[in-house]
Amino acid sequence: MIDKDLQQAIEVSVQVHYLANESSTEEERYAFAYTITVSNHGVVPSQLLNRHWVITDGRGEVQEVAGPGVVGQQPRLGQDEQFTYTSGAVLKTPVGTMQGSYEFCTDSGELFDVPIPVFSLRVANMVH
Numbered sequence: 001m002i003d004k005d006l007q008q009a010i011e012v013s014v015q016v017h018y019l020a021n022e023s024s025t026e027e028e029r030y031a032f033a034y035t036i037t038v039s040n041h042g043v044v045p046s047q048l049l050n051r052h053w054v055i056t057d058g059r060g061e062v063q064e065v066a067g068p069g070v071v072g073q074q075p076r077l078g079q080d081e082q083f084t085y086t087s088g089a090v091l092k093t094p095v096g097t098m099q100g101s102y103e104f105c106t107d108s109g110e111l112f113d114v115p116i117p118v119f120s121l122r123v124a125n126m127v128h
Contacts, residue, residue, distance in 0.1 A: 009042025028092040032121045037084045040077035046104040047076040053100035058093030094123040
């Protein structure tokens with residue numbers, strides 16, 4: 001199996017929620033929670049080893065976050081298994097984006113990256 005097949009077997013879905021109670025417009029603090037579900041639709045079991053995020057606010061300021069696993073875990077996903085977790089990001093603007101990748105490893109030691117397409121972090125009903 002080639003890397004492209006491994007990449008396509010892993011699906012990443014994202015849901016974003018604005019956290020009004022943890023935000024302050026006066027302090028330019030906009031908090032967001034994102035829930036991610038990672039699903040393995042392939043036949044090759046793989047473990048999520050590392051994450052890399054690029055977080056960009058409405059002013060173009062970029063934060064990069066990289067490290068082992070997600071929320072302190074490195075889940076191994078067999079065929080048709082999934083892992084869901086919730087984490088967060090804080091921006092200085094009411095609008096921003098996130099994108100990144102997960103590094104996976106198969107049981108046979110083959111490493112591959114799964115890109116996470118850009119998704120929006122935005123306060124609903126705010127004109128900006």
